[in-house]
Amino acid sequence: MSLFKTLLLSNQAKVVFKTQNPLHKTFPHSPSFIIRRTLSSSPQEPIKKPLSLVFEEAVGLTEKAGGNESEYQEEKNGIMSELRELEREVRALKENPKPKVQKEEEEKEKKPKKKVTNLVELFGGEKMVEKRRRESGEATVLNDLSPFVKAFVSHLYSKGYFNKANFLVDNKLDFSYFDSKYGRDFIKSAAYKFGKDHQEIAQWLSSKNLKTVALFGCPSLDKNNVFAAKWLRKIFKIQEDTVCSQCMLKDSCRHANKDVWGIATRNLLLVHVMKVIIVYNLDQVPPKLTVPDEVRDSANKLLEEVIKLSRTT
DSSP, X not given: OXXXXXXXXXXXXXXXXXHHOGGGSOOTTSHHHHHHHHHHSOTTSOOOOOHHHXXXXXXXXXXXXXXXXXXXXXXXXXXXXXXXXXXXXXXXXXXXXXXXXXXXXXXXXXXXXXXXXXXXXXXXXXHHHHHHHHHHTOOOSOOOOOHHHHHHXXXXXXXXXXXTOTXXXXXXXXXXXXXXXXXXXXXXXXXXXHHHHTGGGGGGSOHHHHHXXXXXXXXXXXXXXXXXXXXXXXXXXXXXXXXXXXXXXXXXXXXXXXXXXXXXXXXOOHHHHHHHHHXXXXXXXXXXXXXXXXXXXXXXXXXXXXXXXXXXX
């Protein structure tokens, strides 16, 4: 019994000595601590990284420990594919030195470009002009120029009335440039100016042809043409209601049966004659208006007389 107590007391003394003695503490790097730590740690438990290291790896301040084989392989494959693409482009350039874009641009330049005769066509306003002409009742279909008109245009060209025509290339007369609304309107403007410059011709024109044109009515609903036709009727003392009652355009005309007031002279003005006959000559009358052959012939004869008289006066 005394022996048992002696052993028990000695064991308790050893435990107190180990706990109280700082030299007897187990250090983390001691073999006994490593063995116990290894035995107590589970082999499947992952080793946790410090939060600061995880943050640095996430923002790219440090490389991930151990690397990633799959990411490296993907990067390698991407570089190889880019190299193959560069090789294909080099081979294509050797076979065809001109790039595809440059080749397409050269093909476009080879195609014939459409001739732009005025600013309206350049900025795509031709459709808008066509709409305005249809609403006003003007002709929208252009017929070929008659021999009388071609002779008159050539005469105007020789007199310098087309010097400011910007649609004539190198200021050379080409009748194909008059196959547009702008070209036809330029002819009318030149004819009006010609009439103002050659008033002396008016007194020599055929009264018979003038009266035939005046009796028919107005060539269009345009204000300039309407008042010029009314002036001719005033000169020949033709009543407005006589002409307007038979006119095919009276339902859409705002000047029907209205007389011309404020005429300062009773003399025939060539500019008014030109404003009327040139519409018949160019065949730019509204589609609803049917012009008799007698009226067309009289208008063509008057234009021919104007050309001949201007050469002699």
